[in-house]
Amino acid sequence: MRSKKYLWNICLEIYKQLYKESEPSADFDDLMRKGITQKDNWFMDYYLPEERIKEIIDYWCKKHRCNRMERELIEFEIWLGCSPSSVKR
DSSP, X not given: OOOHHHHHHHXXXXXXXXXXXXXXXXXXXXXXXXXXXXXXXXXXXXXXXXXXXXXXXXXXXXHTTOOHHHHHHHHHHHHHTTOOBSSOO
């Protein structure tokens, strides 16, 4: 299995794409620079359908040829981390 740092970098790429495609669209790097990601529940202000989130995770895991365990760790981080809400307000 690859290092945690390597897997975290994949997660960052996923987060970047998720927020680029979310409503409203956002630059994830910019959100981190401005400290927005330090606020409670900030990610609830963004929306992306669950199916699209799954597609993006799948794309990046295939691109990096993640094995089953690596994929599970990445999915765990994305779904329980700061991914955009899949429920429209």
